Amino acid sequence: MKGKTVLKTILWIMVLASAVLIFCFSAQDATMSNGTSGKFVRLVFGLFSSFRKMTRAAQDDLVASVMFIVRKCAHFSIYAFLGFWLMMLLRQYRKTRTILMTVGFSCIYAMTDELHQFFVPGRSCQLRDVCIDTAGALTGALIALLFALIWQKLRKLFTKTG
Numbered sequence: 001m002k003g004k005t006v007l008k009t010i011l012w013i014m015v016l017a018s019a020v021l022i023f024c025f026s027a028q029d030a031t032m033s034n035g036t037s038g039k040f041v042r043l044v045f046g047l048f049s050s051f052r053k054m055t056r057a058a059q060d061d062l063v064a065s066v067m068f069i070v071r072k073c074a075h076f077s078i079y080a081f082l083g084f085w086l087m088m089l090l091r092q093y094r095k096t097r098t099i100l101m102t103v104g105f106s107c108i109y110a111m112t113d114e115l116h117q118f119f120v121p122g123r124s125c126q127l128r129d130v131c132i133d134t135a136g137a138l139t140g141a142l143i144a145l146l147f148a149l150i151w152q153k154l155r156k157l158f159t160k161t162g
Helices: 002-027 029-043 056-093 097-117 127-161
Strands: none
Touching: 002 056, 002 097, 029 056, 056 097, 056 127, 097 127
């Protein structure tokens, strides 16, 4: 029983940490947010010698050309983490309707997150981002469900043979 309590505590911490991280990224003004995304793109592209050999102007053009997709992937990814941890947490309390609850909560959180961005200088409220965020949360929840099902099968297999 103590192990279940520890697991629930860890999962609560992961869900809250994901939500706080989302809030912090959303609180960045447009300049700071673009800078964060740009640094990430430059870090990844910097792994390739062909990027390092480019002129600074050519690097800037390339970074600018991929920023939109990188930002949308960031939306999707961070909400996938939220969906994963939330799904794992909810499965500790109940086994039915957990995907619906996870996606519903994540969608509501995405809506409030976009509303929050409306009041941040240079940021905007985008329905498209709510949809991307919700799709990310659904993906994370499905990965968590798959993980949980595999874990159950492995436990049964090792319990029978052990």
